[in-house]
Amino acid sequence: MAVEKMEMLNVVAPITAMDEIAKEIVLSNNVHMVNALHEINESNFTIRVQEENLEELVDICLIRPYGGEPEDTDTTKDIKKLLDFFKMEPHIKEKYLSGDYKDQLIAEKIHAVYAAVTPVQEKIKELEAQLQSLEDFKEHIKFMKDLDVNLDELNDLKFFAYKIGILSKENRLKLKRNYENVSAVVLHIGSNNVGEVYLVISPTELERETNRILRSLNFQEIDMPKAFAGKPIDVMLSIDRQMDMIDLELKALYRKAEILKKEYEEDILLAYSRLRLKEEMMKVKKETACTNEFFYLAGWVPQREKESIRARLEQFGERVILLFKDTTEVQKYMIPPTKLKNNPLMKPFEALVNMYGIPSYHELDPTAFLGITYMLMFGIMFGDVGQGAVLWIMGCLLKRWKGQDVYGGILNRLGLSSMVFGFLYGSIFGDEHLLPALLIRPIEHIDLILEGSVAIGILLILISFGYNIINGIRQRNVQDGLLGRNGAAGLLFFIVLLLMIGNKLVDGMLISNGFAIGLLVLFGGLIIAQEPLANLMLNRRPLIHESPSSYMIESGFDIFETLLSMLSNTVSFIRIGAFALNHVGLFIAFQTMARMMEHAAGKFLILLLGNVIIICLEGLIVFIQGLRLEYYELFSKYYQGEGVAFQPVRLDYD
Structure with missing residues (x-):
């Protein structure tokens, strides 16, 4: 549950091996390309200075961007037309990616297939157009059928x-x-x-x-x-006869098209697979730099995939030079891309994190924290065994839809959380009399539910401070991590405020008021003076980058805003308990309406309608409110989300 460690890959190889190496880069699915020419110009591209590498080092003085190569647009168009005509899913087959296929022979085969299919395709289009025209005319003439x-x-x-x-x-x-x-x-x-x-x-x-x-x-x-x-009625009969004849001819052509599809399907999929491979290889080549003899390639690779990529590229001989560099060995402006690594339970919640922003490479991955807390808050607000089971089933169905497996996974987990809290509340489809409550019935302990919600909010906010402090240490950011409003100074300021509020709520004295005020002044002063103090600690000048008066006014407002935000963020979590109570109260309203019905069928329909409304409407509201708490009350304290997503050149093949 972290950001994967990255290393920079530099490759120098004979230009004759460019195609094969580009293909291996694509098939590895693990190289995030970087423009090699830019890296060379910025002196960030490294070659080991050895006697056998002198030719490459001398040749680098003649570097130029890769010029590209002509695209076979005719073959590309023919492949797409054939896929459309045969209504074929454009699958990429792995067996066609590694074989030694000649592009010229594939292009010639596709042109031959297209030439064989075109007459059938054009005839089908012609007859379908005629059939549509006759159907339109029949639709129009029917209005005159009663005219003599x-x-x-x-x-x-x-x-x-x-x-x-x-x-x-x-x-x-x-x-x-x-x-x-x-x-x-x-x-x-x-x-x-x-x-x-x-x-x-x-x-x-x-x-x-x-x-x-x-x-x-x-x-x-x-x-x-x-x-x-x-007469119109006779014309309609004539149209029907002509349409029947066209329909018979079309059925024969459809059968012929099906035979052609079976005959040429493998050829088309072969050509499509090679086309997609060539397109991805071109993405690699466009980021390379080259000379007359060599080409130069740079990219980020996950550290755990380093040996696999090394094995793929070293097979092309000793003239291929590989160098892997840790992030500490590259210049600071080179920001590694972010690839998240989470267990299967937390994996779907990466989508919610990415909606806010991609974590930067040196930032803690918040996916696990978000996933656990989001399931917790949703379960508390929407605790019901039956309704949670419905959400779980909806998640399973959603996962079957193409491209919706992530959101289906989120719905699965929220449904399970709802079921767990449903058992704790003793609630099934809104009824609180069928199951015993293993923990508490919210409607019977309103004060406890609301107070517990605030307590949960305080705990989550404290953890958020911890995340920000760790991020500050990892990024060597003294100002935000130690002295900022969300750093160590802000955390201590918040704790002192909580202790002072606790003095009002308990009989004992948690902290003396005089000592607390002194601490608030101390920590508030650290927050106000965070910039000059941080620059002084790091021996940087000037201490502030604006006039002292402007800085003090701005910092004064900042400490006031800090105080308000801490209080409002904490109180905002009361909505968790409020929605838990609302969930029960809304169903009580439907139960009351059901009791007013005389017939059992009417009562059942009212209760069914109530559950549908609660699952669809309140479920959506709770989903949004939970996300709001994550984004505004928690992420705002510790998460920047300014990273670059890891996007390797890749092919998704069967």
């Missing part, structure tokens, strides 16, 4: 023009109000989900004026092909 008129007679009119179209409900009323201004016969012939369908017949000489009026009403004209003749 031949379409060919309408089409042959010399002195009149006709059109069929749709008007919205609103525009239909406008048309009615302006019938006397329309030089045409307007017949209502049907309705659909868009609006009202009309047949409009106008003299040819007045067609332009009629069209102008119809356009002002947003008249949507329906295309009526001239190919069909006869």
Whole structure:
């Protein structure tokens, strides 16, 4: 449950081995690339000075960025079109990544496959378009099926023009109000989900004026092909026969397409796998620098993967130079990327941490603390065996959806926490009479629940101070870790405040008021003078970076804000108990409504509706409130989240 240790990898190798080494980098799935040219220019790229390395050292003077290579866009387009046509999932197959395949032969094969498939694909598209056109025409002609008129007679009119179209409900009323201004016969012939369908017949000489009026009403004209003749009912039968013939032809083509898919599926997946590998290899190459003879590569690798990567790259011979450097050996501006390492129980909560920000490399990973405290708070606020089981089941179902396994895992764990506290409360689907309470029934101990919530908040805030102090020590940040409002001085200030408040709540004297005030002044003074004191301890000048008066005014407000935030942060945790009580109270309201129902079915429906509302609505509110406490009351004390995520070049293959 920490941030994985990183090391910087520098590679120098013959340029003839670039493709193979780039491929191994991609397949390792563990190298976060860094621009090698930038590292060389900043004198951060290291080569061991040995006699056998002199050629590489001399050659580095001729360094230049990698120029790239032409992309085979035609092959890429053909692969994507074939995947779309055959409705194939673009899986990357591991067996196609390590073999010795020639790109030219793969491209030629794909072009041959595309040439064989194209006639079938185009014919299917043509027939599907015809079928859709006939379906649209049938949809339009059905509005005229009751008219005793031949379409060919309408089409042959010399002195009149006709059109069929749709008007919205609103525009239909406008048309009615302006019938006397329309030089045409307007017949209502049907309705659909868009609006009202009309047949409009106008003299040819007045067609332009009629069209102008119809356009002002947003008249949507329906295309009526001239190919069909006869009465509308006969035309519909003719359309049905033609559609049946096209449908038979399409089924034959679909069968042929399925045969082609089985025949060429492996070739397409091979080409796709190699295409994706080549794309990732290009990401590696673009970060390299090269000369006429050698190329230079840099990247961050997890320390525990170092030997695996060394074994992958050393197979290319002695001319490949590898050097791994610890983070202490690189310049300070080089910030290692962050890769979190958590056990399976805490792993899903990394998503909630990353929503706030990525931990920096020298910062404690807060995932475990967030996961444990979030499950604790959610369980207290939403403790119920039955409703927790529903959340757990919803989490299991969510994990089956592609790309939702993380949030499904979070819901699983929150559901289990809710079930545990449900047993402690003796609550199942809101009923508190079926199970014995193993600990407490919240509604019977309101004061204890609210006081306990504040006590939990105090404990979590104290731990947050501890996290920030450790982060300050790790980052050698004296100002924030020791003297800051969230550091050691702030922690002691907070403890003294708690002891003074405790004096009011207990009979005994936890701390004398005079001594407490003296301590508050001392620790408050340390917080106010944190910048000059830190600079003095580290022997840095100037002690402050602004005028003394401005600094004192700003620091004075800062100590006042510190006092308010400590009190408000502590009191804010009372919402944990409040929502625990609200959870019980809301179900009591539904139980009261259920008792008012005379029939058992009505009572059951009320209770069912109550549980649905509580699980969906209150569950969401509790989820958000728990997250708010984590982000605003706890993270604000110890977590910066300004790191860079570890993003290696990689392929997800089967």
